[in-house]
Each structure stands twice: as structure tokens, then as C-alpha cells.
Amino acid sequence: MSKEITSRNEDYSQWYNDLVLKGGLADYSAVRGCMVIKPYGYTLWENIRDVLDKMFKDTGHVNAYFPLFIPKSFLSKEADHVEGFAKECAVVTHYRLKNDPNGGGVVVDPDAKLEEELIVRPTSETIIWNTYKSWIQSYRDLPILVNQWANVVRWEMRTRLFLRTAEFLWQEGHTAHATAQEAVEEAEKMLEVYATFAEEFMALPVVRGVKSPNERFAGAIETYCIEALMQDGKALQAGTSHFLGQNFAKAFDVTFQNKEGKQELVWATSWGVSTRLIGALIMAHSDDQGLVMPPKLAPFQVVIIPFISKNPEETAALKDKADEIRVALKSRGIRAQIDDDETKRPGFKFAEYEMKGYPVRIVIGPRDLANGVAEVARRDTKEKQTVSLENIDQTIENLLADIQNNMYQKALSYREEHITKTDNWDEFVNILDTKAGFVAAHWDGTSETEDKIKELTKATIRCIPLNNTLEDGKCILSGQPSKQRVLFARAY
């Protein structure tokens, strides 16, 4: 832990990697493009998962689990879908190894070749819709509101811790409906769940919007998304919710009999967020001293550090007080941890917990105990204050709420400062190069123009914001008429 975390301006990637590795969230693994999520990082994921899971259940969803392996033929049933994922699939071709006849280790047994290859799921639409076919006969079977927590594999060319690993953890909701309107409402409802989660729990302001056709999910009619802004000015897609129309119902022949006795195709949605959210948290809030965790999701919200004194009785008294504080905090539902490790000095501990992003640190030493106070430091602003031990649980509860709010406000004002309107092409390019962030500009609505802009600037349309104000204008590139501004940005 001796090496300083480098400045983000110097090398943002290095800064990010250091945060992940030194913050104790994850490690590189032995497998290309995969990562080991360490207990601290996994606890963060569990907290994210618990909150989302409750929100899903509160909106009428239930959890289920579908297989990891997908027969190759399933994937090819929906044309756009297979085209979108074919290039990044891990394929199982054999089911057995044998001792290498030429000595050494083991080799794939050629006799154990599978009739049909299995794909390690890159997403589960196909195997789920193949299953839904047998679950759905009547309108009475609808809607089906199912979510699964799972891992998926996408063999990307280039990977990045949390943001784009070959294997990642996520949830994917897959719903089936009797009408298009109901499915659209579902997709919109789940987008709002994601947006609420991002803003209220991750302290991460997001733009709700829909994707342009170019950026749409493979097989979707409409892709809704939440887009966040990172501290280097690049955008990050933090969650998506898709209206799939009847595409998968057609591909897997999923029909139901309506009240009038007629057969109809089922309408579908799917929606998901992944461990990428952890990457978003890191890049949105952290600083050069390390991670900054939003209190509502932090694995631990408070660390209590009692000083170790020469006098064993004094040390015992300090530890007792620390535990008393911990219990008082716990009674308010606050996750607190005591570090009474006698082999590490206080300064080491301070730096360590700052790097890990604990929102609040409580330090209690002999002088404090005598005065009935403790030193309380907050991670977001690094401010220290001396507070009374009396009602310290209440003080901390208020402080945590304040930190959560402050982190959101800080991220929000950064985001607001980095949405720039322009109607001039040169200025558009200049903003992307110098200021970055979102650029709100007019677009003629064609795929060709979007491609051209991407080619010229590396910026893509992140989304067309929902509830966008309509205004007449001219496309930033082509000059063709446009009815509204869309958000462009360079993205992860």
C-alpha cells in the first residue's frame, strides 16, 4: 500500500485500476478477461442486489433460475439477436477430458464431442422464451414477471475490471404480456426502478432515455436506458430495459388464447443491470485517496478505531466503549465495524479505511474518553469533528444521511455542468475534446449521420432523453431539420 494513487488527469485508467485493486474490491484472475471479486467487493454487490431484489419484488416480480448452457440452435432463432451476440460467445464442444497419450497432462477426448454445441449464456432471452412456450397457453397465464440473478459470459476483445469483464454477474428480468401497451409500461416501470436505485442508493444522477436504433439491444423494438457521467467526462450506460415486441414470441412460437378464443403472440420485455454498477460507483465518486462509498450501499458504513494504550486497563475501557458505540449504531441498523488490531498503528488504519471508502470513521482515545467525546471523520469531504459520546448513534445516523445527500448533490452538479448545448459543429467537436461530458445537440434521426459523427468524433448518441422538450432545430452535422436535442458523449 506504499504507492500513491496517481492523479486521474495523468492516467485515468491507472487511477481506476488502483482503486479497484488497492480498495480491495477485486483482483485480476488467472482467466483472461475475468476477475476475482474479493469479499469486500462482493459484499458491495450483495448490498446492491438486496436493494434491487426488494424493489423488483415490490413491483410484483419473482425470481427463478434458468440454465447456464444454451443449445446453439436456440440462439439462432431470432435473427437480430444472434447477429448481436455471435461474435462474443464461449462455446462448449466436448464434455470429457482424457490423459494425454503423448504424456503430460490431459487433452480433450475427441470421442466426447457434443451432438450440438452449447453456448455459455451471453444473456438468457432464448432459453427463457423456449421455456415460456411451455408455460403459456391462455391469457390467464399472463403476465409472467420473472427475474433471475446469474452470471453471463461475453467474450469481449478488450476487458476492464467491473466495466467489461468476460464473465459478469447481473440480474435479468424477462416478462411476458398479453398486450403491447402492458409490455411497454413494464419496460418503462423497470427503467424507473433502475433510475431510482441509481439516484437514491448509488448517489448517482442518471439521464433516463431511449437508445437510437444503432445502440439498441439486439432483438429489441425499443431500448430504454439510464446514462451516467463519470469524473473523466465519459458516459456510462448503467442499466437498460427493453421492449422486445413479439420478436421472441415469434422466434419461439409463444402464443396464448385470448378472451375471444383467438391465438395471439405474446409481448415481451427484458431488463438488466450488472456488476458494472460497481465500476460506475467507483468512477463517479472516488478521489485520489481511494474509494468513496455511498452510505446506503457501503459494505460497512462506519469503522470504529479505539486507540491502543500502554495501559491494558485503559485499552480495555476504550475497546468496551467502542463496542458500546457499535451496539448503539447496530440498533439503528447502521453497519459498523471495530478495528482493534493491536499490531497496526492508527495512522495506518486511517489511510486503509479511506482507501476502502468507509463513509465514516470514529476514533476514540484516552483523552476523548476522559472528555466524553470521539473524533468523527467523514470520507466524502474529509472533515473531522469532535462529537459527544452521548447520542453518538443519532449523530452518526444524521451524518450518514448527510453524506449520502452530499455525494448525490456533488455528482449532480458535476453532471449538470457537463451537459453542454451547441448548434455549431466546430464547437461540438471542441467540447468533446476539451470539456467532455454530454453534448446536447440536434440530430436528423438517421443512422448514417450517427455513424458519421461516431467516425469523426468517437462520440455516440447516449440517449434521447425521456420527457425531452421539443424544439425545432437543425442537425449538428447534416443540417437537416430536427425536432429535439439528443445527448452525445464518448462512452465506456
Place this chain on the structure above:
RNA sequence: CGGGGUGUAGCGCAGUUCGGUUAGCGUAUCUGGUUUGGGACCAGAGGGUCGCAGGUUCGAAUCCUGCCACCCCGACCA
């Protein structure tokens, strides 16, 4: 797949140009002691297929050939 970089102790690195004792430094670990209000100090100890495979040589971390892995930038994508 293209461009750049790196592989030497758990981690971070020096040594490689120009081959030469027992491969070194910081940190971490272990032992003993002193310490403890912002990353402690002293003394001692343990820890190495120098990425892999060939080759040149009396002798290779160092030179030659081939290969592999990882990181960064791009193409691809959540």
C-alpha cells in the same frame, strides 16, 4: 487483430546496454524489544523454476531464435 509496454521473492521494482563470485533493493511476512492522536523504529530470520522452450558459451536474468501471459491505446461491446 494492429500499435505501445511489462514479465526477476506475496506486492512494487533495480540489475539486461557491454555475459563473470553466493541475484539485489523497498515493502510485506516471522522472532525479540521499544512504540502507538495520520501509513513507527532497532536488531535478527525466512522467502527465488530471473515468464516458458530451445540455442551460443568454460560460464546466461543478461546474447540469439521461437513461444506464452498480462497491462495500456484502438477496432468490438453492458
